[in-house]
Amino acid sequence: MLFLLAMLFLAGCSSPLTGQEHNGKLTIQTAPQARMTYVAIGASDTYGTGSKNPRTESWPAVLSRMLAHNGDGKMQEQSLGQNTVRLINLGIPGMHAHDALGVELPVAIDAHPNLITVWLAVNDLVDNVPPSSYAQDLERLLQDLQTKLPHVRIVIANVPDLTLLPRFSSTDTTQLAHSVASYNAVIQSVVDRHHVVLIDLFQAWQELASHPEFISDDGFHPSTAGYARLAQLFYQGMKQHRII
Template identity: 25%
Template sequence: MATAFDYDNTSGRPPGVVMRVLSAVLPGVASVGSQTQPYAAAWRAGNAAALAADGPGADPLWVALGDSMTQGIGASAPDRGWVGQLADHLAAAGRPHRVVNLAVTGARVQDVIDQQLPALRDLLDAGLAPDLVTVVIGSNDVVSPRWRSGLTERFSVLLDGLPDGAVVANLPNPHREARRVEALLRQREGEGRLVVADMRAHGPRSWRGKLAADTFHPNDAGYAAMAHVFDVALGLAQPR
């Protein structure tokens, strides 16, 4: 159980040069960026509470992997991101889950491999097999030429570390590497190894009115749209 209580939802990396410059000149970027530490602390506390509730009759476990969007950065509160909203939808459908959120703001695919998958394996080794595993990652890779190269290969390593049946979001970005990741996800889905949460087909057609003050992260409405994509993947809703 050490992982459950000791896991840190931060990367330890300082903000990059671009983020520091934007935060200095754009109040919206600074405002949203200021959520990073308190939201990470909120999930760390929530994770401990979720794991402490383990035992006969406990709700099944959901482990969420990802980056700032899975932490809910940009939302009005940590539980108003897509994870919190989907948790509400699952509960309303009679399928409540305890959430362990391993996401880290700024995470790239390699960070999930290096930090989040080992934590998931520790939970499995402790006999805490999740009923649901979700993954939203890759946006921080695909927007940067430095990290875009080799993205599909890193994604393949990540997928190899997931339990069968994990629900993995695709990347709506039109870049060629995102399309290669899409092909990999569809191949794995065809093999019955994962379920694709299809952000391309079921995500919002427009982000107008759905972005936080930094104009990058979703706001509550944007996260509601992301939660709907997972609703569809989990059979809670029909596509709009």
């Protein structure tokens, strides 16, 4: 696992190198420095499980392109190098908040990013981690990020309405709704305490009820179209809070 994370970090952080011959000598050119380094902390729904190509179709990948192109596909009035957003997607399927403290948090800090998104709650909820325990882990995650990276912009998403997902159609939706509400209350409390930006997916993604194409065939993870919509919701929320 540590080797996997190291390779993931290097893949996200290293600048492409190109060789060019000049006056008979081979010189190495690095890509222009990125305007922004963006780190995504999360689990399978950050990694991109359910999409056709997680590397390019996860919502952090789509969001990073939106950030680089001003959200509408049009290049900002900057050079290509200055406009580049370097994405380090730390999403690992099956990840819980407590495990992320030892696996994803150190990599995020070492990357010295300008922007961090955190969407890390659904696995904890589904696996019956008590909200109080989850609250302690999320609190520590944010405290460490803000202590080590005092100028970083942090965005946190809450839990969508899981009762709208086909996977839970045969479960006790009343109890599930209660669990979602408890987790979202915890997230709101931590967000308020640390003065970070909340993306309220519970409210914003109620449209799942009328857009089944946003969910993949497993009935749980977003589809390629769903990840594209999630990226829009994150981008809109960040624009609304004027952090981009």
